[in-house]
Amino acid sequence: MLSKEQIYEIIDCVVSECQPYEAKALVLSNGVGLSRFANSEIHQNVFENKTEIIINILDKNKSIESATTDYSKDGLKQLVAEMKENLIFLPNADEPPPLATGEVEITADSFSDELERLYTVENRCKLIKDCIDTLSDDYMAYGALTYSEEQIAVGNSTGLRRFARYNSVDFSALVSSNSGGTGYAQMLSNTPANMDVPAAFMKAKDKAEMNQNPIDIKPGVYTVILEPMAVGALLSDMAFMGFTGKSVLNQASFLTGKLGEKVFDERITIIDDVTNKNTIPLPFDFEGETRQVVSIIEKGVAKGLVYDGTSAAEAGVKTTGHSVNMPEYGGVPMNMVMGNGEKTLDQIISETESGLLVTKFHYMNGLNPRQAQLTALTRDGLFKIENGKIVAAVNNMRFTESMLNAFNQVVDVSKERQSTGFYFGSCYVPGMKINNFHFTGKTK
Numbered sequence: 001m002l003s004k005e006q007i008y009e010i011i012d013c014v015v016s017e018c019q020p021y022e023a024k025a026l027v028l029s030n031g032v033g034l035s036r037f038a039n040s041e042i043h044q045n046v047f048e049n050k051t052e053i054i055i056n057i058l059d060k061n062k063s064i065e066s067a068t069t070d071y072s073k074d075g076l077k078q079l080v081a082e083m084k085e086n087l088i089f090l091p092n093a094d095e096p097p098p099l100a101t102g103e104v105e106i107t108a109d110s111f112s113d114e115l116e117r118l119y120t121v122e123n124r125c126k127l128i129k130d131c132i133d134t135l136s137d138d139y140m141a142y143g144a145l146t147y148s149e150e151q152i153a154v155g156n157s158t159g160l161r162r163f164a165r166y167n168s169v170d171f172s173a174l175v176s177s178n179s180g181g182t183g184y185a186q187m188l189s190n191t192p193a194n195m196d197v198p199a200a201f202m203k204a205k206d207k208a209e210m211n212q213n214p215i216d217i218k219p220g221v222y223t224v225i226l227e228p229m230a231v232g233a234l235l236s237d238m239a240f241m242g243f244t245g246k247s248v249l250n251q252a253s254f255l256t257g258k259l260g261e262k263v264f265d266e267r268i269t270i271i272d273d274v275t276n277k278n279t280i281p282l283p284f285d286f287e288g289e290t291r292q293v294v295s296i297i298e299k300g301v302a303k304g305l306v307y308d309g310t311s312a313a314e315a316g317v318k319t320t321g322h323s324v325n326m327p328e329y330g331g332v333p334m335n336m337v338m339g340n341g342e343k344t345l346d347q348i349i350s351e352t353e354s355g356l357l358v359t360k361f362h363y364m365n366g367l368n369p370r371q372a373q374l375t376a377l378t379r380d381g382l383f384k385i386e387n388g389k390i391v392a393a394v395n396n397m398r399f400t401e402s403m404l405n406a407f408n409q410v411v412d413v414s415k416e417r418q419s420t421g422f423y424f425g426s427c428y429v430p431g432m433k434i435n436n437f438h439f440t441g442k443t444k
Helices: 004-018 073-089 113-118 121-132 197-210 228-242 245-249 309-315 345-350
Strands: 022-038 041-059 062-068 106-109 139-156 161-177 182-189 220-226 270-272 294-298 335-338 354-368 373-386 389-393 397-402 410-421 426-442
Touching: 004 022, 004 041, 004 073, 004 139, 004 161, 022 121, 041 073, 041 121, 062 073, 113 139, 113 161, 121 139, 121 197, 139 197, 161 197, 182 197, 182 354, 182 373, 182 410, 197 373, 220 228, 220 345, 228 245, 228 335, 228 354, 228 373, 228 410, 228 426, 245 309, 345 389, 345 410, 345 426, 354 397
Parallel strands: 106 161, 220 354, 335 426
Antiparallel strands: 022 041, 022 139, 041 062, 139 161, 161 182, 220 426, 270 294, 270 335, 354 373, 373 389, 373 397, 397 426, 410 426
């Protein structure tokens, strides 16, 4: 991995070569160690180091962007020269937002030496082997244990400099029985104390043991208890569909015209909170702007949206520091935290007369953004609840539901929460009990 000083040298070189134009350099440098297993055998151990430099050059109503993994001085000089030549021939467009400014350097180093020590390739393999050794011959294990190091830096012609460094571990496991029953668990953390690979694996194993002889049930309306992984999947797609300023500007969001109004049950509070230590610790966005804590939903009331520089300029507001360098999306939430309740998930199950327990969703798709309508299949653990007890496994079902309906039918929110990854960041979410959840199809 490059040092902070080496990364700043890259930024300085880019900014200097881009003169007399204004410029921004975004450096994404990561190292990923992956240990993958299938059929209860470790079959892959790889480590990849990659550094990408994304350069933007601005000239009044023109801008150009290019990326490279060649960060040698000669390579950077050649790329910038080509960008300058191409910039001349570009047509005028809307004036890009001004570059971020800030005299005070922001440096955030959340790197855990203990995490690095605990998840070397040797230790990853031992953890996986110990987990697999707990299985009988009737079960097979599949999954991956990944250790990641990330360095992100931004600099531009105004003198702005930003640098962040952190590491994390992601474990996913699927346990499958010879009879076809499966169980799945995932764990993601940047804190050693919050990472328990054996416990996550045991959860997948327990689910596989429960997921035997599934019964068929008819599509229809059911009370569901969604585990945190399932809630995280819903929230991730809702973020793109409705929590961005860009989606409201395009009148494509389910929050269009509803800011300040009650849109969900009062039990629902969703904050994009960069200060929450259970999410990714990146205090600035890909434009170099300081990331703000944004209250999106507060006790069911739509309160705020996230913006990047372009969408903020279009809306006539200040950026919230949520650029992911993809203007077509506008700003994107990266640290979504949902408020929790007072009961454990087990208590919520025990108080449920009739319902379905959902482990996770698979292949989520948006159908109608204005209604926050989503569809997906359940996977790796759908169970029937009767009189407060799990009584049977159920064949996977397809749901088709408006989250405006579902999140207004909330009965309970669990006390425990879990970190789950999504496209650009992470969620920290509880489980939820929801009435009148629509299942529209089933599998065999």
